[in-house]
Amino acid sequence: MILADKVMTLRKKNGWSQEELAEKLNISRQSVSKWESGASLPDIDKIIALSSLFGVSTDYLLKEELETEQPSETEDVYEAAKERAVSLEEANGFMGLVKKLAGRIAFGAGLCVLSPIPMIVFSGLAEYGADAGVRGAAAISEDMAGGLGMVILLILVAIGVAILILGDMHTEKYRYLEKEKLALQYGVEGIVRKRKEDFAGRYRFCIVAGVTLCIIGVVPLMVAAAFSAGDLAYIYCTAVLLSMVAVAVFLFVWAGSIQGSFDKLLQEGDYTVEEKALHKKTSFFPAVYWCLVTALFLGVGLYTDNWRYTAFIWPVAALLFVAILYIVKEVAKARLEKGD
The missing domain is CATH 1.10.260.40 (lambda repressor-like DNA-binding domains)
Known part of the structure; x- marks a missing residue:
């Protein structure tokens, strides 16, 4: 043969x-x-x-005379049925693309968090602005405030979601990095690891700064409550809270995207071989969860018309997300172990 x-x-x-x-x-x-x-x-x-x-x-x-398959004598190249080779050119292309798109994707995510602010502020001005002596507030009716605020909200969400979708489409050809077992070609691992080490300082700063912003974002509301501030002050404090959360989300997404590009290639962190198997089972959860949280925030806010307390849904949801995601992963892991 x-x-x-x-x-x-x-x-x-x-x-x-x-x-x-x-x-x-x-x-x-x-x-x-x-x-x-x-x-x-x-x-x-x-x-x-x-x-x-x-x-x-x-x-x-x-050798044509050998008709019977003999075991491979090479052990260090790669096991193709389980691994996919990644060249230096491929790795550099992926890391460069992620770095280019990280800022845009982070901006899109931040826009989604910022989107309720105009509606909250306009509604506050319509209801409390005249009493607080805000110039021009009397000209804003509640219907106008609600309608205009909702239009701006939908526009910002549409822009943010469009940015996220376009970013995902650009990286579609590298989707296999999240799903398959990889074998980096000679020299690739060292280059990727060096870039990860160089980025480590900025990654830590972004995570610490983002967490700090989420924590201190609640402080204006607490101060307003301590001094029995007026209703309009609570509205402004809520807008400040969402603005700080939006900046935190930008930092998390920007740093996480770049860090994730290194982890995907090195198969570390959330992209180990075991985690990739879990990801296939749990990838639906984040999108579904945050869509439900957004719907809950808007629904409760519009129904109660009490945005100062409704805003607390975001930090609570962020804390619950970690706990629920852990449970979802544990359930998926148990099912994988059973062979489901």
């Missing part, structure tokens, strides 16, 4: 198409097609890669 027949037989035995085999070897589908038709032969590097990929010896691939 010639090499072309052996490659085709082994490929089909593993249930791969020519395109899938090409992806695992970082070559074009046409190259695989030429190998299997006998139009060309793979070079020595690809012979070694095929040996490791199919779990057979290089002798079996190269």
Whole structure:
């Protein structure tokens, strides 16, 4: 049996198409097609890669007289059925793209948090502005405040969501980094780890600053309550709280996106092989959770018309998110262990 027949037989035995085999070897589908038709032969590097990929010896691939598959003699290249090779060019392309998009995605997430502020402020001015002596407040009716505030809210949310969707579409071709077991080619791990170490200081700063902003964002409300401030003061304090949370979200998302690009390549943090299996089971949760929280915030706020207390939904939801996500992951892990 010639090499072309052996490659085709082994490929089909593993249930791969020519395109899938090409992806695992970082070559074009046409190259695989030429190998299997006998139009060309793979070079020595690809012979070694095929040996490791199919779990057979290089002798079996190269010697026509050997008809029986022999175990691979290479142990350090990669196990193709489980691992996907990542080149330096591929890794640099991914890290560069994430760094470019991180600011935009963080801005989109921040806009979604900021979106209720105009409605809260306009409603406060319409209801309490005239009594507080705010110039021009009497001209704002409650219907005008509610309608205009809702229009601005929807516009900001639409812009924020559009930015998030576009960012996700740009990184679609690298989605396999979150799902497959990876094998970084020679020298890639060292470069990625060096970049991660260089970014570590900024990552820690963003996380600490974001948490601090979330905590002190509640302080204006507490001060207003301590001094029995007027209703309009509570409205402004709520707007300040949401603004600080929005900045915190920006820091979390920006730093988390860049840090995540390193962790995905190194298969560390939330992207270990075990976590990738869990992610497939739990990836639905964050989007569903925060959509429900947003709906709850708007629903309670509009129903009670008491935004000063409704704003506390956000910090409470953030704390509950961590606890509920942990439970969801534990349940998913138990199901994976059972083989469900």
